[in-house]
Amino acid sequence: MSRATVCLTVDFDGVSSWIHSFGEADSPTNLSRGLFGVDTGAPRLLDLFDEHDIETTWFVPGHTIESFPDAVESVWTAGHDIQHHGWSHTRPGTYPDEASERADIKRGIEAIESLTGRRPTGYRSPSWDFSENTLSLLEAFDFEWDSSQMGTEFHPYPLRKGWQAPPDAPFERGEASAIVEVPVSWQRDDFPAFAFNRQRGFADEPAVFDMWQSQFEWMYRNVDNGVYVLTMHPQIMGYSHRVELLDSLIETIAEYPEVEFTTVDAVSEGV
Numbered sequence: 001m002s003r004a005t006v007c008l009t010v011d012f013d014g015v016s017s018w019i020h021s022f023g024e025a026d027s028p029t030n031l032s033r034g035l036f037g038v039d040t041g042a043p044r045l046l047d048l049f050d051e052h053d054i055e056t057t058w059f060v061p062g063h064t065i066e067s068f069p070d071a072v073e074s075v076w077t078a079g080h081d082i083q084h085h086g087w088s089h090t091r092p093g094t095y096p097d098e099a100s101e102r103a104d105i106k107r108g109i110e111a112i113e114s115l116t117g118r119r120p121t122g123y124r125s126p127s128w129d130f131s132e133n134t135l136s137l138l139e140a141f142d143f144e145w146d147s148s149q150m151g152t153e154f155h156p157y158p159l160r161k162g163w164q165a166p167p168d169a170p171f172e173r174g175e176a177s178a179i180v181e182v183p184v185s186w187q188r189d190d191f192p193a194f195a196f197n198r199q200r201g202f203a204d205e206p207a208v209f210d211m212w213q214s215q216f217e218w219m220y221r222n223v224d225n226g227v228y229v230l231t232m233h234p235q236i237m238g239y240s241h242r243v244e245l246l247d248s249l250i251e252t253i254a255e256y257p258e259v260e261f262t263t264v265d266a267v268s269e270g271v
């Protein structure tokens with residue numbers, strides 16, 4: 001058994017996040033940032049993963065699958081796992097009702113089935129949050145795991161349902177659901193770290209990669225059977241200088257004894 005597990009995960013939003021999450025369907029420049037991810041970023045990441053012989057998990061909206069079938073086919077034929085990330089990349093909390101969220105999840109499942117020939121087992125919420133209906137919908141569609149929440153740092157755990165957060169009474173955690181959470185962190189996501197923001201300016205990028213390395217090293221030293229999930233987006237991580245920094249991060253982590261790079265689905269099966 002490995003001492004530490006690393007899941008490299010890629011949210012392949014294409015242009016869906018610009019259209020459905022950020023309301024930028026009329027901005028050719030922002031759409032072109034998504035197109036950069038499809039045409040340039042994704043192939044660079046695939047090449048890098050191939051060089052390191054690593055199997056990764058790609059969360060792909062149905063919108064990306066239907067808009068850019070060849071690009072997503074390349075991910076699948078390269079041997080990576082493809083899991084659910086909504087059809088439209090709509091933030092779950094913004095659906096007007098349960099039926100429209102249900103329809104979007106169903107359409108996303110169908111898009112993945114038509115590409116891979118099998119049903120997705122895992123879900124990652126667009127925007128990393130749930131509506132009040134998301135968890136019961138995941139159970140109803142027989143998903144096995146989710147990777148959007150942050151209740152632990154390095155260990156999978158069951159998501160709870162029926163929790164309550166009333167304004168005038170204590171918080172209730174609720175009961176364990178059938179869905180295993182393989183937790184993410186905003187601290188290990190390239191989008192908040194690097195996506196251009198006019199107010200903030202540029203991040204110290206090597207410092208962010210150093211932070212990701214220190215997080216892995218802390219886990220390796222202190223946590224039994226820890227699972228380290230790193231999230232990236234082809235339109236962010238696919239830039240030349242970042243691909244190089246990612247290359248060295250992978251190389252450094254891979255030098256540690258008994259480290260396994262694997263898919264989130266494989267991790268969830270061991271829970």
Ligand SMILES: [Zn+2]
Pocket residue numbers: 011012013017085089126127
């Ligand atoms: Zn996304």
